[in-house]
Amino acid sequence: MTIDWRGEICRFLGKPSGLTDDEILDALEATSDHIKEMKRLKTSEFAQPNPPRFQVIHQIHCAAFKDESGLYEDPPWVVESGPYMAHLRGSHSIRNFDLYLEQNKEITFIVYLQFECCGKAPPTDDATNNRARRELSPDDLLVGEYVSIISEELRSAFVELSESALSGIIHPDFDADSGDQISSPYLWWFHRRAEIETAKSQLGPSFQRQLSVFQEYLESSLGDEWEAVESLLGRKRIIAEYLDYLFARALADVSGSHKCSMLTASRFRMNYASRSGKAIAQR
Incomplete structure (x- = not known):
């Protein structure tokens, strides 16, 4: 039968x-x-409730295949398709975001990695010689990164932290009315690590747990870069891709999240490609 x-x-x-x-x-x-x-x-x-954690989500915008734009849990990969033979595919699509958050209540913030494909020619080693073009990776099509706050407890922890450790340096406005996005590369945390560690130790246990998850992400994503910057600064040197680490200090007397967004956007364009090849830990 x-x-x-x-x-x-x-x-x-x-x-x-x-x-x-x-x-x-x-x-x-x-x-x-x-x-x-x-x-x-x-x-x-x-x-029993799960401990707080972060989640990396890959946000793909495809100019040619609109139905394949969306949010994906797994890292994308490049396929030879589309107008420039460099189309991104993703797996584990998040179709219902509200349901996703309902099923993952322990997520305290989401890291969005933003990718774009099929809208313009991708970067190559030699644009005039197709045979010399290197194999593209998803990181070549990575255009941005930001953190979105999910947990109100994390937001409250950031507000308290900013009052005790971030005065006098450009940093995001963590109030609910100012939005949920924190732009990469988080220079304010780098320059105030010692003050943040002291201030964090004086917060309640729940706020400490929330901030430790954010710190865990920063160290897994940017730890190697921060070590390189510290080494250069210790020798009174710097290279072009790390210039914004100096700008953040020079602009310490300027306040406002708009200025912070301008600085971090410039920084991302200059330097993200240099570090995007490193694996990002997910919890």
Whole structure:
């Protein structure tokens, strides 16, 4: 006996048998998400809360294939497709962001890595010689990074930290009315690490835990770069890609998150490519 698997799957999903393959896959993924949520709700009443953690999410904007733009848990990869034969694909798409947060209540902030593809020619070693073009990596199409605060407890911890350790240096405005985004490369933390460590030790345990998660991300992502900068500054030297570390000190008497955004945007364009090859730890 031959089984009509398409018909059986559609019957299980409560859908008509005339669905396309993509529609069936979407329905299966939605059903899987629903089952996972039901299991979570069934056990959450008795489960111990998980410790706070951060999550890296890869945000892809494709100029050619709009339906493939979106948020993905897994790092993207480059395929030879699209107008410039350099299209990004992602896996583990986050289709329902509110549901994702509901299922991952321990996430205290999200690191968004922003990628763009198919809108312009990607960088190459030799734009005039296709045979000399090196193999592209996703990092070549990385255009930005920012942190989005999820936990109000983390926001409150940042507010207290800013009052005790960040006076006199450009830093984000952590008030709820000012938005949730903290732009890379977080120069304010680098220049006030000693003051931050002292101030953090005087906060309550819950605020300390929240800030330690943020510190964990910074050290995993920027630790090597910070060591290099410290080494150069110790020898009274600096190189072009690290100039903003000096600018942050020079502009310490200027306040306002707008100035901070201008500085970090410039810094990202100058230097992100130099460090984006390092693996980013996820918890």
